[in-house]
Amino acid sequence: MTTTIYGVSGSRAIRSLWAIEEVGLEYTHVATHFFNDSKTDDYLSVNPNGRIPALVDGEVTLFESMAINLYLTKKYAPALYPMSEGEQAKAIQWSVWAISEIEPQQMQIVIQKFFNRDNIDQSTIDSATENLQRPLAVLNKHLAGQEYLLGDSFTVADLNVSGVMLLMQMIEFDLSAYPNIKNWTERCYSRDALKRAQSLG
Ligand SMILES: N[C@@H](CCC(=O)N[C@@H](CS)C(=O)NCC(=O)O)C(=O)O
Incomplete structure (x- = not known):
């Protein structure tokens, strides 16, 4: 059985490149870029959304980084996937929380800082920064x-959450009011698997 992951590391695909490096599986990396590469017929047959990342693992084809990561860890890295049903539900809870509470707000800032540079x-x-305070306070606590x-x-x-x-790191979001988050992200971001994923194309 072969496993193929699509996406470039300088994008949200890094989330699943990190996961596949964590689980220690042999895989093929196809450095699909989010502009043209992700809109070819071949790629759209893998992910009809035309977005990266995507995963093909034997018979299983998946899009959405959080789903890919939950799948990969459950199947290939039991040490990273909680044992009890309650804790498994918590892992899903935090993954959904990150994508719904953090992602839309941080993306507003990413768009202004990186894609709207000339007319920020x-x-x-300011409003995205304000809206992030509530979920960040929850996470910090x-x-x-x-x-x-x-x-x-x-x-x-x-x-999944880190x-x-x-992207918060990329936009240099000020986390000084949230020391527990700062320390936790430092712990997560020091992992070798992330460094290996970041060095992929
Ligand atoms: N919620 C998705 C987001 C994926 C996503 O939007 N990726 C961007 C790259 S950062 C993309 O492929 N954009 C191409 C497009 O929107 O056409 C995930 O976490 O997998």
């Missing part, structure tokens, strides 16, 4: 007194 709308940045989202060890919950928040 500061009010969009949750991380008080524990190293990782589900307790003492790094799991797919950390991979993977989404790699």
